Amino acid sequence: MRRHIPGLHSGQEDPESSLDGLFLVRVEKAAYRGHGQKPFLEVCFAILEPKPFASRSFSGRLYCTDRALWKLNSFLRDFGYDQELLSRDQIDEKSVLNLTGVVRTSHTVQNGRSYQNLDAFASAAEWDTLSYTPIIP
Numbered sequence: 105m106r107r108h109i110p111g112l113h114s115g116q117e118d119p120e121s122s123l124d125g126l127f128l129v130r131v132e133k134a135a136y137r138g139h140g141q142k143p144f145l146e147v148c149f150a151i152l153e154p155k156p157f158a159s160r161s162f163s164g165r166l167y168c169t170d171r172a173l174w175k176l177n178s179f180l181r182d183f184g185y186d187q188e189l190l191s192r193d194q195i196d197e198k199s200v201l202n203l204t205g206v207v208r209t210s211h212t213v214q215n216g217r218s219y220q221n222l223d224a225f226a227s228a229a230e231w232d233t234l235s236y237t238p239i240i241p
Contacts, residue, residue: 123160124210126208126209127151127207127208127209128151128154128235129150130152130202130203130204131150132150134146134147134197134200135197142167145165145166146164146165147164147200148162148163149162154235162209164207164220164221164222175222177190180200182205182226183225183228184203184205184228186199206225206227207223
């Protein structure tokens with residue numbers, strides 16, 4: 105059986121597929137991946153705002169190494185994760201589901217592969233303020 109996949113021959117990423125900017129999101133999936141020395145929490149986000157992106161989703165990694173724990177902690181705190189679990193240094197994948205918050209994203213290409221970066225986080229209550237603030241790189 106043959107399938108038509110637009111853009112397959114070009115080998116280049118569609119600029120429309122990269123998501124750079126500020127988004128109000130909800131966590132759809134979360135899974136801990138213990139990859140040797142670089143364990144991470146893989147998180148899939150559904151975009152809620154801005155409306156033109158509301159049907160899209162994206163995923164990113166939050167590393168659990170000593171140097172990267174500040175970012176994971178910021179994500180959990182800003183998205184309203186259970187403080188009791190956080191104080192016990194525990195991540196419950198089911199407790200992460202459906203948390204909402206704001207994510208600032210960018211993408212980078214390394215060795216021909218595109219990665220979605222999770223640059224910054226904020227609570228969902230700050231969306232109205234942040235969504236009208238211009239982002240200066």
